[in-house]
Amino acid sequence: MLYAILCYNSEDVVGAWSKEEDDAVMERLAVVQEKLTKQGRLGPVARLLPTTAATTLRKSGSEPIIIDGPFAETKEQFLGFYVVDCASLDEALDIAKELSIANPGTGSYEIRPISIFRPGQTKT
């Protein structure tokens, strides 16, 4: 079974870390990741840029609505994610539009640039 571990934290607090603190946290996380990598149990790892860099494409009846920032509606849960390689925000929005056409109805796609990405590899 593959599990996704989604990280939630207060952006204000993480943003107030000094560079040294941030580096120290990343170093400690790297130790855990290294162990999992050796065991062949670590898939993709990503750290996202702040939510201020996010754009949301909200599904709607006809033309989807594009909103700056994450969608604040908490009634929906984080159900999965894609990693796509795009040259610009517009390209990423085009892909999100295709996805919304393939899966119409409610919901939205948050487009967040990735700051750190390690593809990783698992045995299964």
Next chain:
Amino acid sequence: MTDANWIDAALTAARPQAVGALLRYFRNLDVAEEAFQEACVKALKNWTKNGPPRDPTAWLIFVGRNSAIDVVRRQAKQQPLPPEEVLSDLEDNETAIAEKIDGADYRDDILRLLFICCHPDLPATQQIPLALRIVSGLSVKQIAKAFLVSESAMEQRITRAKSRIGTGGIPFETPDPIERAERLAAVAAMVYLIFNEGYSAAASEQAVRSPLSDEAIRLIRLLLRMYPTEPEIMGLAALLLLQSSRSAARFDAEGEVVLLENQDRKLWNREMINEGLALIDKAMRHRQPGPYQIQSAIAALHARAATAEDTDWSEIDLLYGALERMTPSPVITLNRAVAVAKVRGPAAALTLIEPLEERLSGYFHYFGVKGGLLMKIGRNGEAREAFNRAIALANTAAEAAHIRMHLDSLSKE
């Protein structure tokens, strides 16, 4: 991360919102600051023991408010409290406060806190220390160090700024959309000033002054979270991130300035560049260009170029042209001349800047650029003259040393 570090970061992060809300409640800057200080002391005790609250900012506002009410009552013997109806209607209930945290009230609180620091009566030398003290919560000692003055001189400067504002100068009424936009623009300009205080410092001062740039980035991120759909705020955030991304490459081992074209681009901070580029992408979608967006787009063209030779100078020329039309200034024309020299040659650039001489007669960079262009077309005598004027106008030893290098290469020929 240890508890103490977490609490420290949480208090720093909560400060602008909490002090802003306390200021709205008590209508007195000193009382608001003391109330927040008191709440922090209580947080250190309480949070270590009971764990962090669900909403640290709401907790600090609630506790700070309660502890300051006593102080205000004591002071009330000397001066009357504002009438009850002008005091804000914060409920005696943490949940109610927490619910309002995301509301427009709190956005206006933070904006007001920043805005009183850009009071038109205050010179920039007072605005910036005041913002760093009140909004960022840096200690007077830290600020004094960054401005290379004594602690007591800085203390005096901040006190003077506070008294100049007075209570009368603080706009407490809820701003209308136009007023809010004006405040936001004034605050953005101040954040850029704070950034430049740190960024323009010489290598020898970087250790004490670069925290100012970091603080400016923290403030612009705060504004961006409050106003996530303002393209100019995205543009300024991108600009600060892109400029800051080059920090590690800007000075050589001897502390000499390394010009953009000679910088080792491997030293540029990729993460900051990516964030800056992402913000520009977002801003562009709004189709409302502004000066910060254009400046950040220029910085982005440098950031995107793998080598100095790959720089898209004709696009930079166009962007400076757009910036000139939007905010005409001889300094912008001078910057554009650098791009023009790359695209159409030094003679064309010289023609562009010569009419500026009268207005820029006291400006170091004008004569530096002019000397460089004259040198390229072999008018060495005139180049030497321009370089000498540049040295006389240099603001730092590093600037003068850089020009002297050109003079040396001229005398070798």
